[in-house]
Amino acid sequence: MIDEAFRARLAAAAVAVEAELDARLSFDPAPGERARPRRLLEAMRYSTLGGGKRLRAFLVIETARAIGRGDAGPVRAAAAIECLHAYSLIHDDLPAMDDDDLRRGRPTAHRAFDEATAILAGDALQTLAFEILADPLTDASAETRAALCAGLARAAGLAGMVGGQMVDVEAETSATPLSTEEIVRLQAMKTGALIRFSVEAGARLAGAGEPGFAALSTYGAAIGAAFQIADDLLDAEGDTATLGKRAGKDAGRHKATLIAALGLVGARRELAAFVAKAKAAVDAAGLGDRGDVLRATAEFVATRKN
Amino acid sequence: MIDEAFRARLAAAAVAVEAELDARLSFDPAPGERARPRRLLEAMRYSTLGGGKRLRAFLVIETARAIGRGDAGPVRAAAAIECLHAYSLIHDDLPAMDDDDLRRGRPTAHRAFDEATAILAGDALQTLAFEILADPLTDASAETRAALCAGLARAAGLAGMVGGQMVDVEAETSATPLSTEEIVRLQAMKTGALIRFSVEAGARLAGAGEPGFAALSTYGAAIGAAFQIADDLLDAEGDTATLGKRAGKDAGRHKATLIAALGLVGARRELAAFVAKAKAAVDAAGLGDRGDVLRATAEFVATRKN
Numbered sequence: 001m002i003d004e005a006f007r008a009r010l011a012a013a014a015v016a017v018e019a020e021l022d023a024r025l026s027f028d029p030a031p032g033e034r035a036r037p038r039r040l041l042e043a044m045r046y047s048t049l050g051g052g053k054r055l056r057a058f059l060v061i062e063t064a065r066a067i068g069r070g071d072a073g074p075v076r077a078a079a080a081i082e083c084l085h086a087y088s089l090i091h092d093d094l095p096a097m098d099d100d101d102l103r104r105g106r107p108t109a110h111r112a113f114d115e116a117t118a119i120l121a122g123d124a125l126q127t128l129a130f131e132i133l134a135d136p137l138t139d140a141s142a143e144t145r146a147a148l149c150a151g152l153a154r155a156a157g158l159a160g161m162v163g164g165q166m167v168d169v170e171a172e173t174s175a176t177p178l179s180t181e182e183i184v185r186l187q188a189m190k191t192g193a194l195i196r197f198s199v200e201a202g203a204r205l206a207g208a209g210e211p212g213f214a215a216l217s218t219y220g221a222a223i224g225a226a227f228q229i230a231d232d233l234l235d236a237e238g239d240t241a242t243l244g245k246r247a248g249k250d251a252g253r254h255k256a257t258l259i260a261a262l263g264l265v266g267a268r269r270e271l272a273a274f275v276a277k278a279k280a281a282v283d284a285a286g287l288g289d290r291g292d293v294l295r296a297t298a299e300f301v302a303t304r305k306n
Numbered sequence: 307m308i309d310e311a312f313r314a315r316l317a318a319a320a321v322a323v324e325a326e327l328d329a330r331l332s333f334d335p336a337p338g339e340r341a342r343p344r345r346l347l348e349a350m351r352y353s354t355l356g357g358g359k360r361l362r363a364f365l366v367i368e369t370a371r372a373i374g375r376g377d378a379g380p381v382r383a384a385a386a387i388e389c390l391h392a393y394s395l396i397h398d399d400l401p402a403m404d405d406d407d408l409r410r411g412r413p414t415a416h417r418a419f420d421e422a423t424a425i426l427a428g429d430a431l432q433t434l435a436f437e438i439l440a441d442p443l444t445d446a447s448a449e450t451r452a453a454l455c456a457g458l459a460r461a462a463g464l465a466g467m468v469g470g471q472m473v474d475v476e477a478e479t480s481a482t483p484l485s486t487e488e489i490v491r492l493q494a495m496k497t498g499a500l501i502r503f504s505v506e507a508g509a510r511l512a513g514a515g516e517p518g519f520a521a522l523s524t525y526g527a528a529i530g531a532a533f534q535i536a537d538d539l540l541d542a543e544g545d546t547a548t549l550g551k552r553a554g555k556d557a558g559r560h561k562a563t564l565i566a567a568l569g570l571v572g573a574r575r576e577l578a579a580f581v582a583k584a585k586a587a588v589d590a591a592g593l594g595d596r597g598d599v600l601r602a603t604a605e606f607v608a609t610r611k612n
Contacts, residue, residue: 030465032465033465036464036465036469037464037469037472037473037476039472039476040464040468040469040472041464044464087429091425091426091429094425096420096421096422096425097422097425114402115402116402116403116475117472117475119397119400119402119403119425120397120468120471120472120475122429123393123397123428123429123432123468124463124464124468124469126429126432126433127432127459127462127463127464127468128459128463128464130436130455130458130459131456131459131460131463133455134452134453134455134456134459135456136452141448142447142448142449142451142452142453143448145448145452145455146440146442146448146451146452146455147440147448149436149439149440149451149452149455150437150440150441152436153433153434153436153437153440154437156433157430157433157434157437158342158343158346158347158350158430158433158434159336159338159339159342162346162426162429162430162433163342163343163346163430165426166343166345166346166423166426167343169422169423169426170343170345
């Protein structure tokens, strides 16, 4: 149930992760550094501190908390994943990719700065994500740190986010539309993999054992799928002012979405099915009442307005 | 001394690392994958399997071997660093950056494919570098894997390669030329950090203790500085056919190089000083005769023709 308490936790996670990002992207040189390239940092800060729902960060923090770990480690991992996410948005918005001018109600990074700075800021944010995960401050166990780096790489790479983006770019110019199954798979790669990893990172940091980890991974995959369908529905039905980015762009570009394949009614049915699947996975994880925030997150993802 | 034996080892390292890259960038799906985005893989293969000196790979492998580790781990780490290096070349060549058409005697990635594919291939190669380093197959010790990920991130990020590239891009349009000290620092970030990390990765994988590790790190930094000065000298004195990339472009763009600051004679004197420093560091590392290949590498870096 999405109540005031839920919204307060969502806001608290956003505040915590912004503070962590602010510290990691300080203009003051870190120990051993001489000076930091100011314009690059400005672009990195612009792209990471500019608000957003922080759903990925929230999932890391709340998954860890549901299992019983509430310290700084999950907030740091959450910041790493937000860096990775911000890098993907900067590069997706570039003229050679989606060529978007607006993101979260503000000019995209290459419009606010320039294209070279945007490319480098995205590159540096990807690097920073791994730097944070590999840092002993994130977790005392090297096994966990190495597993987090490996997990993020799988979620972000060829078999995940970038691979999905490539399939998406290719589908736009292809003569044959993707099948429903292909669309589900593309979205699982492009946005689902990182959302799923957010849940897995929280579970790993909190020391979840099997079979809890597997159930939470299923939860993360279902949340990722629900998130993308809700995003597509918002694009089809929302307006630019509420979204903070251009609405209706999928249809204009023949983007491969479930709406194109199944229609609005069919897409809403799929969305409800993924929400139910996510809740069932929380039950299976054996968290009892401590899983309530994760259950509410499934509803939140499906009903959000931007 | 650069003799036939040295050249044979250089060639052997290149063969080993190409085989590793070829395997990691296979068109066949890995376990758990459905299909791999073919065009993206083609661009990644084009950019990593296209030859090159493989100096970074050689440094990983030969540093580990000098200490006494000759198995597959260093070859895998070498492949990871070559992925990181290839990503940086792809993005540096982009129209919004250096806008180069030629690399290693062939069209640059965005010319051979397209800009979107080149951006994504670079992104995926950076990710793959961390994926390889975090993989238990690279080293059985999670401490080592996490340290390698942290070290690569530092070398590649804000305080290293990308930070240096940003300073370089900004200097091109700045009214005041960089001082000699600023140029040395820029180059230490832009190319030096990754070369130094290559040596450190080999030392770490081979279990180098202090003070050997520190001495080898100094060696890596000196090799990195020598490499960059030699590169600038080749750009000023070489021709496009031998280089496989456009010659004389630094002067045309007012690139910040030591030649611009010190002239050809001054730059050659600096180069000789870094070669001497590198050799002294090998002595300090206490490797005795086993350090001969690393000593020869210092000469090779200074006298190479392309």
